[in-house]
Amino acid sequence: MLFSYERIQRLNDLEFDVYNCILRLNAKVLTMKIRDLAQASHVSTTVILNFCRKMDCDGWIAFKVKYKEELQQEKGAKASEFTTDEVINYLQMYAKNLIEQDKLDKVVDLIYQMHRVIFIGAGSSGILAKYAAIYFTTLAKTAQHIDSPYYPIPEMDYSDTVVIALSVSGETKSVIQRLNRFKILNATLISITNAKASTMAKLSDISLFYSVPQEDFYVSEASAQIHVTATTGIPAMYMIELMAKKFYQRKNFDSE
Numbered sequence: 537m538l539f540s541y542e543r544i545q546r547l548n549d550l551e552f553d554v555y556n557c558i559l560r561l562n563a564k565v566l567t568m569k570i571r572d573l574a575q576a577s578h579v580s581t582t583v584i585l586n587f588c589r590k591m592d593c594d595g596w597i598a599f600k601v602k603y604k605e606e607l608q609q610e611k612g613a614k615a616s617e618f619t620t621d622e623v624i625n626y627l628q629m630y631a632k633n634l635i636e637q638d639k640l641d642k643v644v645d646l647i648y649q650m651h652r653v654i655f656i657g658a659g660s661s662g663i664l665a666k667y668a669a670i671y672f673t674t675l676a677k678t679a680q681h682i683d684s685p686y687y688p689i690p691e692m693d694y695s696d697t698v699v700i701a702l703s704v705s706g707e708t709k710s711v712i713q714r715l716n717r718f719k720i721l722n723a724t725l726i727s728i729t730n731a732k733a734s735t736m737a738k739l740s741d742i743s744l745f746y747s748v749p750q751e752d753f754y755v756s757e758a759s760a761q762i763h764v765t766a767t768t769g770i771p772a773m774y775m776i777e778l779m780a781k782k783f784y785q786r787k788n789f790d791s792e
Contacts, residue, residue, distance in 0.1 A: 538591060538606045546590040553577050554587045556732055556747055558603070566604055570596040639744055640775060643698075643726050644782045646742075650698045650724065653679040655776075657702035658710050664702050664769050668776040676783040685710035694723035701727045704767045706734020715739050728772045746771035 539555070547555060557577035558565050565573060573596075574581045584596060593599040647653055653672060657665035662683030669681035699718045703711050706729035715725055715736065727740035730748060737743035748768055 538602055543591055547587065550579050550583045551587040551590065552747065553579055553732070554584055559747075560731075563607055566600055566607075639742055640779060641782070643700075643742055643744065644779055644786065646698050646724055646726070647677065647779070647783055648786060651696040652694070652698070653677060654682060654697060654699045654718075654723075655679060655702065656682040656699060656711055656714055658683065658685065658708050660769060661702040661704065661708070661711075661772075664772060664776075665700075667773070668700070668702070671777060672780045672783075676780045676787065682714065685713075687714070689714060689717050689721070692721065694718055694721040697723045699723045699725050701725065701736055701740070702729075702772055703727070703734075703736055704730045704769070706731035706736035708736070712736055712739065728775055730767060730771075744775055746775070 544555065554573070554577045557573065561568075561573075561576065568576075570581050570584055574584055577584075588595055588599040591599055591602070593602055653669075655665040655668040655672075657663075662681075665681040665683050669679040672679040697718070699715065701711050701715050706727065712735055715727075716739065719725055719739065725740040725742075727734075727736045727743045728746075729737055729743065730746055731737065732743070732745045732747075737745065748771060
């Protein structure tokens with residue numbers, strides 16, 4: 537496995553940007569020159585060469601050879617052969633304190649200070665937003681959820697409110713529109729997304745980011761092959777549960 541946990545944990549922030557860019561571009565990187573990738577990932581060619589070395593490749597050409605082999609192996613695998621590698625890698629990285637824990641603690645502090653917590657999402661992320669609100673309300677603090685693009689947002693001051701938005705792509709139009717509305721009304725915005733440079737992440741005061749490969753599938757429908765994206769939501773769910781537990785611990789500690 538080219539992107540093993542052991543290799544990924546060696547990466548610094550800039551090299552992570554290269555990693556995320558490669559995952560986003562997928563097979564397109566096989567035809568790219570190193571300067572093209574440097575421009576796409578907003579880093580120098582030196583950073584990319586360092587990234588290649590940490591992937592145990594002598595250079596960009598050697599990396600592309602290995603990456604092509606990996607893509608071919610994935611293409612040849614049966615659609616039914618699902619794995620949990622990306623989830624296990626994420627949880628191992630989190631356990632090693634490599635990603636997001638400081639930011640997550642800041643979010644817990646904000647939730648502790650604010651009066652209201654609102655989770656927002658659409659589609660499968662809307663279901664996750666509802667789960668988050670229930671989990672938080674059960675364990676830590678009363679929360680509500682918004683999973684409809686038609687949910688009205690009253691004209692009022694939300695300066696005592698934390699809005700936590702969920703989206704894999706970070707580009708869900710209905711969620712971004714509501715986030716912008718909450719921002720105008722003085723809410724504090726948090727995003728949980730798989731896309732570090734997304735519109736939702738840029739709009740937020742704090743963006744929690746998880747890095748797992750996008751999973752694309754083709755399903756049969758009316759004699760046609762329909763493309764669907766079904767990237768795992770487990771990292772986002774893990775963050776939500778961890779936030780609630782951290783809040784619960786802090787609340788009980790302060791009450792003693």
